Amino acid sequence: MFYLTRGGKLEGDVQVRDDYRRLYQSIELVQEIWTTGLRDKVKDYLTLCPEEKSLTEKCSLNLLNCLSKSEEFSKQQAKISIVKELVTKASHHEVIVPFSESIEIEIRNKEASVSVFLEKSCSEIYLPRRMYALEDTTSRKYSWWDNFKRHFILQTDTVSVGDVKRWLKYDTSFKQGDEILKSIDSKLKDDSPILNLKYEEMERFCSFHGKQIMSVDLFDAASMHPGDLSTDRMKFPLRSIWPWDYKKKVGLIWEYRSGKKDKVELDDCKKVFSSECLKVENVPNREGVYTWSGLRSVLGGEMEVFRNSLYPRRNLKASSHYFDLKSNWHELGRRAYWDGLGLALHNFNFRFEDPSEVFNQFGVTFRCAREVLE
């Protein structure tokens, strides 16, 4: 609508001003959708993406894609176009504060248009500042580390096939990219964990995003039950073997080991995805329980590699679907060794307990973490 000025003439700037106002409201809406999914205040837009399954997912690129194609959304709000799916420091122009990872979109309302950078931080947690135990649970010694003067942000889940595909699309200086893309099973969905990278390729993935491969210190800190949360300076370190309690003789795995339970059921697989769960139908995912800090995939599911600065030959979370629920590997802080070079049995050292079945090839996943400055 054109407004009249005092002189009675049509004033085009009024239109421009109102276009910008509308555009800024749309940015607020897109941010709300990005950080919460289509729920709460923005659930009215649910009908615009009838085919989309990840409607309530946070930081969902699929959802943005859907809204960008919706004429109704353009009419009601503003036109969204996705410019880049992964913006790292390498592709930033100089005025943009370097984030570790974000999506660049363009939002346009008539003549008014802007570039909007949405950080992809929905699957990250902040590691609370406190003292943590340093040694692994099989060691008799113990010592401490603390993060009172540092800030760590950890990925809640392991890296997915889709994450790796996006990385390789943008990391053009990485020569082995094509080889890796070819090696990824085409049947795998984008949200499946990536299982066939070498350790150095994992390091490259994390560092390309300005992060480091997860260390055992950070992983244990975020997954072992802290006991008393009312103090951050405990007298003795707690090195719990379960994420759900600091006591040893409690919980699902203990019940199996002690003979209190003998049949693995759906609910058990939702907590720890062990080898028995391969035969259980309708398990929604393999991530298992959340820990006190918000981390997932800490027991069962896939094997995961870490950087272990203290004992480099104990770098692998063997707790996975390769072992049954009674296996000793299903404990926090108990780690096997992976040489990071291949996925055959000879690339691993499971020390006291090999998998009961023979596998031609194993899979190992990983996740990243980053330190931030305040």
Add this chain to the structure above:
Amino acid sequence: MKWLMTFLLLMTSCVEKSGKVDFETSILKNVPFALKIDGVFPGINKDLEIKTPPNTWIRVFQAEVPNQNGEIIFHCVYYKVPGKEAGVLRHIESNESCLGNYKSGKVFDWTGINQLKVWLPEFERKIFDKTLKPGRFYLTGREEVGDFFFEVPLFNLNLERKLERHASTFSSRMLKGVFVAKKRNPNVKSQQVKLVGDFEDNYRDRTAKVCHEYSKDCKETTSNSCETCRFGWYSAVGISTCEGQFTRFCGVNKCGQRGMPACPRGIESARRMGLDNIMLCYDGSPLGYCEAGLKTVCDGKILVCL
């Protein structure tokens, strides 16, 4: 008659002074992208109408805004405080700082202003009014046709954030995790951030680049540029004798390995293990830890593992 009244009412509500429209449009097209706001006149306080000094131009703020080519353009809002005549709000756009200039550059005036109050993001901790949201600036006051309320988002200013358990890890701005920029001119090649370091760089080979460093007496000798590290960064125990002052390197963290930096343990934990209270970097210092079988050694710059 009823129709005529409605028409007249509509006309009145639609009439806007061109000065006001130009002022608001030029502000809305630019200031929301500001990276920095400064130069606020000390007398500005959200609770008080600006009355003094009368008949004088005071600066409300200066905003530094990147244009479509990525160059910083300065935008100032000035206010001529009412005396005998009503006040004037002025927006100045200039290639140079407009901190001391209320005349030159592109000028947009909004005249006939009285009872001006200004709210800036730095006042936000004091805001209790629910209509005022954090991270924005507001101008309210009175003009001939009635009261006005002008809201401008400031998308890119960093706000204070509290990092704690289950806290959001998004960067804290007006809209968490969102940065908004003018659409770049496709004909102008953007200057990339100069990124530092290679994937293979490491401390043992003397190829690791320092991105933050302190001297023994706690002075910052290399200011923090770790956000420009191409392949991430990590902390090491440096020679500073002050708590929490790390030396930081660009690259992949290999701490704990032979010849590499020791992994920082944290000062409170190290104290429990007998840390010297005066020196932090010394041979055998528990402030770092290494692979089993290696010991911490201070090489004169950082604590390493040998």
